[in-house]
Amino acid sequence: MIQITLIQIDNYGPWTVTPNPRRESDLQALQSRLYCDLNLQFGAHKGLVFYTRFDNLIAITNGIDLTTHERIQNSIKNRYPFTVSMAVASAKTPYEAQKLATRKIQEHGSAQDEYRKEVLDVANDFLDNGYVQLAHVDINNITGTLTDLENAYDTYLSVKEVQLKLMKELKKYGAMGFFIGGDNFMCPCNGMTESDFINMFNDIEESTGVELKAGIGIGKTAEDASNMADIGLELIRDGKTECQVCTLNYENHSIKKKSPKNFLCPI
Amino acid sequence: MIQITLIQIDNYGPWTVTPNPRRESDLQALQSRLYCDLNLQFGAHKGLVFYTRFDNLIAITNGIDLTTHERIQNSIKNRYPFTVSMAVASAKTPYEAQKLATRKIQEHGSAQDEYRKEVLDVANDFLDNGYVQLAHVDINNITGTLTDLENAYDTYLSVKEVQLKLMKELKKYGAMGFFIGGDNFMCPCNGMTESDFINMFNDIEESTGVELKAGIGIGKTAEDASNMADIGLELIRDGKTECQVCTLNYENHSIKKKSPKNFLCPI
Amino acid sequence: MIQITLIQIDNYGPWTVTPNPRRESDLQALQSRLYCDLNLQFGAHKGLVFYTRFDNLIAITNGIDLTTHERIQNSIKNRYPFTVSMAVASAKTPYEAQKLATRKIQEHGSAQDEYRKEVLDVANDFLDNGYVQLAHVDINNITGTLTDLENAYDTYLSVKEVQLKLMKELKKYGAMGFFIGGDNFMCPCNGMTESDFINMFNDIEESTGVELKAGIGIGKTAEDASNMADIGLELIRDGKTECQVCTLNYENHSIKKKSPKNFLCPI
Amino acid sequence: MIQITLIQIDNYGPWTVTPNPRRESDLQALQSRLYCDLNLQFGAHKGLVFYTRFDNLIAITNGIDLTTHERIQNSIKNRYPFTVSMAVASAKTPYEAQKLATRKIQEHGSAQDEYRKEVLDVANDFLDNGYVQLAHVDINNITGTLTDLENAYDTYLSVKEVQLKLMKELKKYGAMGFFIGGDNFMCPCNGMTESDFINMFNDIEESTGVELKAGIGIGKTAEDASNMADIGLELIRDGKTECQVCTLNYENHSIKKKSPKNFLCPI
Ligand SMILES: Nc1nc2c(ncn2[C@@H]2O[C@H](COP(=O)(O)OP(=O)(O)OP(=O)(O)O)[C@@H](O)[C@H]2O)c(=O)[nH]1
Ligand SMILES: Nc1nc2c(ncn2[C@@H]2O[C@H](COP(=O)(O)OP(=O)(O)OP(=O)(O)O)[C@@H](O)[C@H]2O)c(=O)[nH]1
Ligand SMILES: Nc1nc2c(ncn2[C@@H]2O[C@H](COP(=O)(O)OP(=O)(O)OP(=O)(O)O)[C@@H](O)[C@H]2O)c(=O)[nH]1
Ligand SMILES: Nc1nc2c(ncn2[C@@H]2O[C@H](COP(=O)(O)OP(=O)(O)OP(=O)(O)O)[C@@H](O)[C@H]2O)c(=O)[nH]1
Ligand SMILES: [Ca+2]
Ligand SMILES: [Ca+2]
Ligand SMILES: [Ca+2]
Numbered sequence A, B, C, D: 001m002i003q004i005t006l007i008q009i010d011n012y013g014p015w016t017v018t019p020n021p022r023r024e025s026d027l028q029a030l031q032s033r034l035y036c037d038l039n040l041q042f043g044a045h046k047g048l049v050f051y052t053r054f055d056n057l058i059a060i061t062n063g064i065d066l067t068t069h070e071r072i073q074n075s076i077k078n079r080y081p082f083t084v085s086m087a088v089a090s091a092k093t094p095y096e097a098q099k100l101a102t103r104k105i106q107e108h109g110s111a112q113d114e115y116r117k118e119v120l121d122v123a124n125d126f127l128d129n130g131y132v133q134l135a136h137v138d139i140n141n142i143t144g145t146l147t148d149l150e151n152a153y154d155t156y157l158s159v160k161e162v163q164l165k166l167m168k169e170l171k172k173y174g175a176m177g178f179f180i181g182g183d184n185f186m187c188p189c190n191g192m193t194e195s196d197f198i199n200m201f202n203d204i205e206e207s208t209g210v211e212l213k214a215g216i217g218i219g220k221t222a223e224d225a226s227n228m229a230d231i232g233l234e235l236i237r238d239g240k241t242e243c244q245v246c247t248l249n250y251e252n253h254s255i256k257k258k259s260p261k262n263f264l265c266p267i
């Protein structure tokens, strides 16, 4: 079971144009700063946040209780010109969890209901023994095939195309995909297997010509899972694996003592 | 003529995994903070930056000279664990300008060339009398049709689909499109007409069912143009226009004295 | 027993002038940002940081273990152009604790030893049942006596004079004092009594003419203690106390249910 | 003539306790972030800001016009939970300039007048040919005499004592002094001579035992002046000067081509 939190800025649309529209460079600075803070503050508790639509953000929050959510919500209220609502939910798949979390916020009122402020609710019980499975997906040699060859916008367009395909494919498995910069995507994918990814990557290569690889990490928190996923990606880069997908489970993996280079890819 | 600057982090891929991979919530905080600072610093000179791929960012920099670019580049070097390269170019269309800027950076070396640091170059002469035309594109009533009804991820998926269609359509005109949060896109589109937009919006509505509107601003700088685009969007919302597209030119528009509500949509 | 952490930037002096001196507005932005992040990240665990000398910062970290310190240290390394060393110590008085923490960092090498990086050490055992006593000291009506009357620099000079007197007086009790903005000082003061403060305030009023008040909070963490101190200050402002000092203990104080206005000042 | 801007947060005291007091680590993060942004935004125009009391900040703004001040004020309004007032003034000495600026803000109302928001005013005409003289004062070998030997708090206390003495001495000349971290002070000092500084340093050494040095920079903007001051400090460190004070004028100093090490200290 994975735990997802949906964070939604309260009545943000109206705020951006009242009393008058606001300078766009300021809104970009403000939105990206909120996103930065949320990753520092949820990150302090081993969580991970995805900017998603900037006014609605999806976070993986296994291990983070309601009081901690409240303190972060309160911190935003103390420092920003708006407030945020949060709902937490757990489910077998990430897609299902965010669905429950969204519904829970919606029960309290519209995103643009001027009276609905700082919702803090849970859709179901907090997890004892949940886990996070994260695939860190990466394009092979984007530098040599696109960044150094094509113009910046076409490279960007190509990456967005891959992103949309990936997101649609992942959804079939109840998984989600988020762009995290460069040629990288972080995909909460509890329940998916390496075969699922290999098949998906073959399809995407056929339709776009782009080759993908993925380190898949499993851990009790988003941080543990993503650290494992990163190591898996490096094992692939170092040629220590047979295939383009490598799964590492935090429980089996002693990161401090052993060098990761001793680990075979546990298919 | 529009002036575009491409900003590229030097050797960032290797840095993210040397000596070991880095915690993803930290990389998200770092990348979004760089993006925030660039909007504050270029914004201080009436520029506007789009996060694009976070390691490669596209900015509209009409009116901003090379010395100012250098001071911003130097400021990044003083405060970040990496450096950035910048190239500036002007052209009739935004797409052409970023193409020239990209080529200029590429002439100096690979994005992952460990010896290429802090490129600062221009593809052609700085503009005397350039202008910026920006379309602030927005989905009609996303709150009532998606945000309050659908789950957060499906709403996100829908917005990404609209984004991809919009980007591909705009490219035909040499224009670009960037997601700026919520249901909003900012599109540098020098040379495009309102008819172009109306036709494009009809096509998108037919294929996705989503209705778009756009305020189009024209000004000497990105800030002037985007402020006009925002006002145009409000005129549409206030029912003061016939169509779903409204163009305002900063030169004709005295923002301080007159109330914008006196302005008809100058088709 | 209070737990104090000393945070020291590694080899910062040389870094600021190598290869050349750096723009001062950038150094100010960088230093204040590190301070901001440390308060967000230690704050996420109910700690509190004081900027002190900006290259050496003192924090109250009751309840925060070594692993959490390490994760914050690692986060700084991932996002800043330098690294920080940290040492943790507990003692009966704040002054004694920071003394032990300083010595522990010094044992590992000079602040400008280029090979000494990311020290992470403890002077003694982590606390089970420590507590934090914080006095939030405030000048009476600075707005009416100084801010609205005097010029900004002379008001500033007056506040700095009060700060120095306060710091010297507090040191006699093994307590410390830090300026936190405006006319406010936060003073870790485990072991001090309200009488100690009242006497100290009388002396300061005699020599400077400035009237002080203080809310004193006691709690298991810096956050609980400072929240109590803030409430104490409000009780004084509301005239609900006899004297200019008011102590509240988090254990006796139910902040959620009861209105603080029911509480008499427990002298 | 130097140009000073006083920046004052509107009605901040009441905001910090309404409806309830706010978590202190959040207020520290908020205040330091405002300070950081002001240095990035005024810094983008070659200005320099000193945190002063955090709710009242003093900046050197030679070369920065009223429109630019307004855009920064507007940017704060767009991104913070409060607004700021600003007043600009020029005078022969920094002390006199801030005095005129303070009076100008006070004419509009109290710092805690709930109806006084976003004052933007000037005390006198903007300068055509003003200049900035900045002394970057630094303690000799603080690392070897204090940082590596004494405990952090006593070192901090020593630096605060030096700061107060320095501020009081400087005031006699109509100059100001601000702590900028470590063992460093930045002192706007238009009109002062090197002899003034040498005498002042002798007095301070006699009373505190602390040895000071200073690079003094003269330029059209705060940035030019502080860059010169930094170079002057390095010349002293490199033993290229006779005395502990070194003045460099930006006009005489070609920073790009010639190595600063060719320059003798122009006493
Ligand atoms: N968010 C995030 N982005 C990363 C990470 N690693 C790399 N990137 C991004 O990916 C970009 C490209 O780097 P690489 O993927 O290493 O380069 P490549 O040319 O594709 O090389 P290979 O992936 O090794 O084939 C970088 O510029 C970063 O923007 C990471 O761990 N997290
Ligand atoms: N970047 C940016 N985002 C905006 C702006 N205005 C609104 N948004 C975003 O758009 C989201 C939806 O707001 P609206 O577009 O006003 O809401 P709506 O329901 O679509 O209403 P209408 O557009 O009036 O039909 C907000 O939550 C913001 O994220 C803006 O000026 N800039
Ligand atoms: N760090 C911090 N600063 C505060 C806090 N409360 C107020 N301040 C600062 O103190 C300044 C003055 O506010 P007050 O102390 O309320 O004003 P005053 O005129 O002295 O009024 P009284 O203290 O009620 O006599 C504000 O502008 C803030 O800078 C707080 O909780 N924390
Ligand atoms: N704001 C600011 N602080 C600085 C600057 N240079 C150094 N510092 C601070 O001063 C501290 C001590 O560095 P130094 O002054 O180089 O060290 P020192 O031991 O005193 O050596 P000398 O000054 O060369 O005698 C650093 O840790 C920084 O905090 C600067 O340019 N600006
Ligand atoms: Ca790659
Ligand atoms: Ca909309
Ligand atoms: Ca007060």
Ligand SMILES: [Ca+2]
Residues within 6 Å of the ligand: D138, D139, D140, D141, D142, D183
């Ligand atoms: Ca020094």
